[in-house]
Amino acid sequence: MKLLIIEHKNRWVSNSDFIRRRRNKFKYKKNGSFRADIPLELIYKCSSTNIFINVFGNGDQKFSGYIPLEKLQITSCRSSGPGGQHANKVNTKVEIRFHLESANWIPENNRKKLLELKKNQLTKEGHLIIRSDKTRSHHLNLADVLQRLRCIIYNCEDVVTEIKPLKVHEIRKRQEKANQERLKEKRFKSAVKQSRREFE
Amino acid sequence: MSFGKNVIEHATDLLRVLPRLTIANIGPIAKTKKKKLSRRGDARGSTRGLGKKPRTAYFAVGSETKKMPFFIKFPKENYYKDYMFKREYPPVSLVMLQTLIDLDRVDISKPIDLAAICKTGLYSFEPSERHFGVNLTDEGADIFKAKINLEVQWASESAIAAIERNGGVITTAYYDVRSLHILRNPQKFFEKGESIPRRLNPPDDAVLFYTSANTRGYLADPEQISWERLVLAQKYGYKLPKLEDDPDYEMLMQRKDPRQIFYGLEPGWVVNLKDKIILKSIDPTVNEYFKS
16 A cells, blocks of 8 residues: 555634634654655645634623633532432532623623623622533533533624625515515405495 | 138138147147146145155255244344444453563563454453454553553554553554464465565554554554654653664564565565575566565
């Protein structure tokens, strides 16, 4: 089998502008000094990998999807429902709790909208709580909770729906047609009513 | 005047031209000869040409008299089509792995690969039955607590997260059938006295898996793998441990070259277990081949 040569032209760059690089070197060391003719280093010309994260979100920035886990209180307890000894003893239910108003990591627009939406669901101190006991595993329930939290924050963004000009034309055509149908019906009914009148 | 020939005249004319008649020239009349049924399937009837006496009446293979044979009765199903060409990865759960570690069957101070798992004797894996290695399942992700450098052949995302959460490193690597046999029983291979072969590249349908970072493929870009580690940490809700600060950083960063089968041994070397020496080739062409 011929050796597969993978072309990697550009150094990979993060999608979001708001996630900067954090030090997380992941450099492979070969066991001994054996390196084949076409080693990985030649194919992927990268010496070190640094990924930084912008923890603090500024006012105008979009939510990048990053959640700082230190700012959340993550607790676990036993789940409800059947499951025998495992369900009775093991803490698989996950609860996340954080103070919504002082959460700087959520962009301001999203935070304001969230406060409005979840006004009735916050605790007395103003904490937002999300719980999950969807699966049998704490590992997966935690993933579920974080996914839900991300979805809530993403959905609070102001989504501007731009209607295409062709679509506008189509909508107008439809409206006109509906109006014509309505008038046709009206004329028909009116004629029926007139025909019932006595001839004067 | 008579035009055309008489029948008798025709016949006598032919006699003058044709060869002498012998038995070899003469053929039988068609209807008098019966077709000899001597080929397979010619003998019909329930006794298949063997008569009705019990000692001679044996039925054809697969026939179930007056009944549709079993192998014809059921329709073909698409789901098992080409099953003999598909690769299988017998599973090892995280629970199993944790028990192996707790019971000291596996040494976590060194990288763990397929050979280490087979050596425990508790993993059933047959390369001759289209088994291509270890499939790490995520059962036991909650209880797994070991920092290891693991090399498997298949892993689910949840299992990868469970290993990285504890500060470990996981890679997925492909081994061809010969390499699998060698890894499964290294001693048997070394006793043959053959040089260690090069590991072959993955087949076409596996290339995508082993070159993508989200499955931690051994041919993937290390930079993308760093990114995917972060993504997974965010997804599963743990802080990504800093590997450089780890005292076992050297061990965790150890990785085999794509052409290497064993840690520390190069392709082309001959291992002599009895005299405890390794023989390396001096010939440059041989070395060039094994390094390619």
